[in-house]
């Protein structure tokens with residue numbers, strides 16, 4: 001085993017990145033990310049890419065400023081499966097928080113599925129505190145190629161940014 005040091009930076013995700021983001025989810029999800037990039041153009045959201053020196057995204061995620069006034073809501077966070085548990089998710093969340101602060105806001109929120117305790121533990125470690133729970137649902141691609149409604153229960157978490 002060897003240790004490899006990756007120099008990572010965070011920048012805006014752009015349309016040209018989407019062809020390299022197949023690891024992030026189904027074609028349906030990537031098409032939704034493309035729609036979110038239109039919203040980013042309008043200033044409604046920030047959508048970030050975390051890249052090593054190749055400038056190819058290994059993590060991505062958004063901050064939506066329209067869910068709740070005065071709050072940056074983190075969502076669609078994902079790290080390339082081959083590179084999870086290396087600290088990249090932490091870097092992504094911190095980069096997203098910086099975007100929120102740069103807009104003069106001090107509150108970050110997110111929703112994490114109750115069936116995703118690993119992600120919840122990460123957010124807790126980063127200072128997010130659970131304050132409520134809420135059902136959520138979205139369309140996802142089924143193994144047979146059809147679209148189906150996925151329903152889940154989420155914990156709502158928030159953090160006061162210093």
Ligand SMILES: CC(C)(COP(=O)(O)OP(=O)(O)OC[C@H]1O[C@@H](n2cnc3c(N)ncnc32)[C@H](O)[C@@H]1OP(=O)(O)O)[C@@H](O)C(=O)NCCC(=O)NCCS
Pocket residue numbers: 076077078079080083084085086087088089090091111112113116118119121122
């Ligand atoms: C949730 C997710 C975004 C977190 O990203 P990540 O890069 O795995 O997160 P981090 O590595 O920063 O931190 C998580 C873990 O790495 C560990 N870790 C952090 N830095 C580390 C380092 N330098 N060396 C070794 N381990 C480290 C943490 O202790 C934590 O431990 P765990 O793997 O036992 O849970 C990512 O796992 C993911 O994309 N999951 C699938 C999609 C998803 O669930 N998205 C979240 C929706 S709310």
